[in-house]
Amino acid sequence: MNDRDSNLDALVIGAGFSGLYQLLCLRDRLGLSVKVLEAAPDLGGTWYWNRYPGARCDSESHSYCYFFSKELLEEWKWSERYPEPPEILRYLNHVADKFDLRRDICFNTRVTAAHYDGAANRWDVVTESGERYLVRYLVTAVGCLSAANIPQIPGLESFAGRLYHTGQWPPEGVDFRGKRVGQIGTGSTGIQAAPVLAESAAHLTVFQRTAQYSVPARNAPLREEFLQYVRERHDEIREVVRSTPNGHPFRIARRKVFDVSEAERQAIYEAAWEKGGLQFRASFHDVLLDKAANDTAAQFIKRKIREIVKDPKTAQALADIDHPYAAKRPPIDTNYFETFNRDNVTLVDLRAEPIERITPAGIKTRASEYALDIIVFATGFDAMTGPLLKIDIRGRDGIALREAWAAGPSTYLGLQVPGFPNLFTVTGPGSPSVLCNMPVAIEQHVEWITDCIAHMREHGIDCCEAAAEAAEKWGEHVNTAAHATLLPLATHSWYLGANIPGKPRVFMPYAGGMARYRAICDDVAAKGYEGFVMGRAKRNATVNDFSAGATIASPGV
Ligand SMILES: Cc1cc2nc3c(=O)[nH]c(=O)nc-3n(C[C@H](O)[C@H](O)[C@H](O)COP(=O)(O)OP(=O)(O)OC[C@H]3O[C@@H](n4cnc5c(N)ncnc54)[C@H](O)[C@@H]3O)c2cc1C
Numbered sequence: 001m002n003d004r005d006s007n008l009d010a011l012v013i014g015a016g017f018s019g020l021y022q023l024l025c026l027r028d029r030l031g032l033s034v035k036v037l038e039a040a041p042d043l044g045g046t047w048y049w050n051r052y053p054g055a056r057c058d059s060e061s062h063s064y065c066y067f068f069s070k071e072l073l074e075e076w077k078w079s080e081r082y083p084e085p086p087e088i089l090r091y092l093n094h095v096a097d098k099f100d101l102r103r104d105i106c107f108n109t110r111v112t113a114a115h116y117d118g119a120a121n122r123w124d125v126v127t128e129s130g131e132r133y134l135v136r137y138l139v140t141a142v143g144c145l146s147a148a149n150i151p152q153i154p155g156l157e158s159f160a161g162r163l164y165h166t167g168q169w170p171p172e173g174v175d176f177r178g179k180r181v182g183q184i185g186t187g188s189t190g191i192q193a194a195p196v197l198a199e200s201a202a203h204l205t206v207f208q209r210t211a212q213y214s215v216p217a218r219n220a221p222l223r224e225e226f227l228q229y230v231r232e233r234h235d236e237i238r239e240v241v242r243s244t245p246n247g248h249p250f251r252i253a254r255r256k257v258f259d260v261s262e263a264e265r266q267a268i269y270e271a272a273w274e275k276g277g278l279q280f281r282a283s284f285h286d287v288l289l290d291k292a293a294n295d296t297a298a299q300f301i302k303r304k305i306r307e308i309v310k311d312p313k314t315a316q317a318l319a320d321i322d323h324p325y326a327a328k329r330p331p332i333d334t335n336y337f338e339t340f341n342r343d344n345v346t347l348v349d350l351r352a353e354p355i356e357r358i359t360p361a362g363i364k365t366r367a368s369e370y371a372l373d374i375i376v377f378a379t380g381f382d383a384m385t386g387p388l389l390k391i392d393i394r395g396r397d398g399i400a401l402r403e404a405w406a407a408g409p410s411t412y413l414g415l416q417v418p419g420f421p422n423l424f425t426v427t428g429p430g431s432p433s434v435l436c437n438m439p440v441a442i443e444q445h446v447e448w449i450t451d452c453i454a455h456m457r458e459h460g461i462d463c464c465e466a467a468a469e470a471a472e473k474w475g476e477h478v479n480t481a482a483h484a485t486l487l488p489l490a491t492h493s494w495y496l497g498a499n500i501p502g503k504p505r506v507f508m509p510y511a512g513g514m515a516r517y518r519a520i521c522d523d524v525a526a527k528g529y530e531g532f533v534m535g536r537a538k539r540n541a542t543v544n545d546f547s548a549g550a551t552i553a554s555p556g557v
C-alpha cells in the first residue's frame, strides 16, 4: 500500500508494554479503528531487543505486569523474582493472545515520518517502506530506552571481530565460548551481562568509564507460598504500586537516616543488602533527598565492594564512585563484583587510561592494546527523546519536533507537545516514566490518553493540543522537582541526556513521584483538560498551578 490509508482513526507506534495496552484501550474500549506499527519482527519492545546474557527485569515480577485486568493477574504465574526476557515475552504474548491484539499490529514496519496536516486535521504517517496512513490521533509508544547508543569511537569500522549492542541483541544468541570478549559500559546492562559473559568467554575485559553502585538482586524461583500470597493480595499490591512515588510493590520507609543510631543504621542496610533488590534504596526516606544521608548508603556499598573484590587495585577502581547512590539509575546484580575475582576477567579503568581507538585487533587505550574477538557495547541509549527524534515529526505549520526541542524537550505532563495537535506521547519526557516501575507509569498514561480521546469524542472536539504556557510552567516544575532531590548531582547521567555528545542537558523524567503525578493528571482531566487547548479555534487555556505540595523523591526504575 503506497496510497494514503485514511480509514483508521488512530495509529500507535511501538508494540511493547505501552503500545499493546494502548491498542486494547483505543480499539476495544473506545471502538476506534487502530493499527500498531512496530519496527521489530515481533512484539515485546525492550524484551524483544534486549536478549543479552544476564538480562532480567529488576522490578519484582509480581509488579512488572499490567494491573488493569484482574483475570489476567489471576491467571499469570511468574517463575522467578526477576524473570528473563523469554518469560516476559511469553507474558506479553499471552496478553496479545488473550485480547486478540496481533491482528492489528504490523511488524517490520518502522515509522520514519509523521507530519500534521492542519487543513485535514490529520497526521500523515510514513513508514520506511513507503506506506502512508492518514489518521486523526497519533500515539507514540516508542519507549524511553529503545534507541541504542553506539559511541562513535575512532576506528569502530576497522574492527575485524564482531560487534554487538546489548539493546540490539540477535534473537538467536551469540556463542562466546573460547572468545576474548571486551565489554564497554558498566550501567545496569553491563552489570547484568559481565558475570554471565565471564562464565562462557575465554577472557572478559570490562571497560569502565564511571564506577557504579550495585546491590545484590537475590534472584530466586518464586515459592508456592509467595505465589499464593500474591494471588490473595492483588488489590492490595495494586494499591501499593499506585500510591508509592516509584510504583514498586513496597513502601519507602518513613524513618530518616539520622533518626537511628549508627549501629541500627548499619543493621538496616545489612538486612536490605541480604534481602536484595531495589528495596535497598527504600531503607530510609531521605536517601535521595539529603547528601549526608545518602553518603551513609554510599559508604556502606563501597565497603561491600572492597570486601568482595580481592585485588585491591580493582576494588579501588570499582568503589571509586563519583556520584551519590541512586542519583544514576541504580543497578542490581547477580555476582557482579564477585566476577572480578575470576582469573579470566580484567577491569580496565578508563579514567586512568581512556580509549583512544578501536583497532582491527581490539581496543587501544592510552596505556595498552587489548586483543579481542568480540566487543559488546553495553553503552545504553539515547534515552527518552532519542526514539521520538529519530522520526521526522512535524506539527502545526511544519515545525519539526527536532527544532521545537533544540534546547531540550518541552511537554505538558509528558503527554503532549505544544504545536503538535492530537499527538500523544506515552511516557514522554516530563512524566515519571523511567523513575517509576514502568508498567505502572504506562498504564496511567495509556488510560489518561484513552479518557482524553473519549472526552473529545463525547464533546465533538476534534483537536487537542498542549498550551505553550502550560508546557512552560510544567517544564519549570519538572526542573524544580528534580532539584529537590540529589538526582541532578550525577552530571553524567542519561536522565540529563549527558551520555549523548551534543544532547541538551535537561533533566527529562518527572521526579515528583508517580502518585503525585497521577493526582495532577486526574485533576487536569477533572477540570476539563485544563492546560490543553481543545477544539479547532486557537484560544488560551487556563494553566494549573503545580507549585503546591512537597516533592517526594522518586528513585529510578
Ligand atoms: C534491559 C532493560 C531492562 C529493563 N528493566 C526494567 C525493569 O525491570 N522495570 C521497569 O520498570 N522498566 C525496565 N526497563 C524499561 C523498559 O523499557 C520498560 O519497562 C518497558 O518495557 C517499556 O515499554 P514501552 O512499550 O513503553 O517501550 P519499549 O518496550 O521500548 O517498546 C517500544 C517499541 O517501539 C518500537 N519503535 C520505536 N521507534 C519506532 C518507530 N519509529 N517505528 C516503529 N516502531 C518503533 C520499538 O521497536 C519497540 O518495540 C528496562 C529497560 C531495559 C533496556
Ligand SMILES: NC(=O)c1ccc[n+]([C@@H]2O[C@H](COP(=O)([O-])OP(=O)(O)OC[C@H]3O[C@@H](n4cnc5c(N)ncnc54)[C@H](OP(=O)(O)O)[C@@H]3O)[C@@H](O)[C@H]2O)c1
Pocket: 056, 057, 058, 059, 145, 151, 184, 185, 186, 187, 188, 189, 190, 192, 207, 208, 209, 210, 329, 332, 350, 355, 378, 379, 380, 381, 434, 492, 494, 499, 557
Ligand atoms: N531491569 C534492569 O535490571 C535493567 C537492565 C538494563 C537496563 N535497564 C534500564 O536501561 C537503562 C540503561 O542502562 P544501560 O546500562 O543499558 O545504559 P547506561 O546506564 O547508560 O550505561 C551505559 C554505560 O556505558 C558507558 N559508556 C557509554 N558511552 C561510553 C563511551 N563512549 N566510552 C566508555 N563507556 C561508555 C557508560 O559510562 P558513563 O556512566 O561514564 O556514561 C555506562 O557505564 C538503565 O538505567 C535502566 O533504566 C534496566
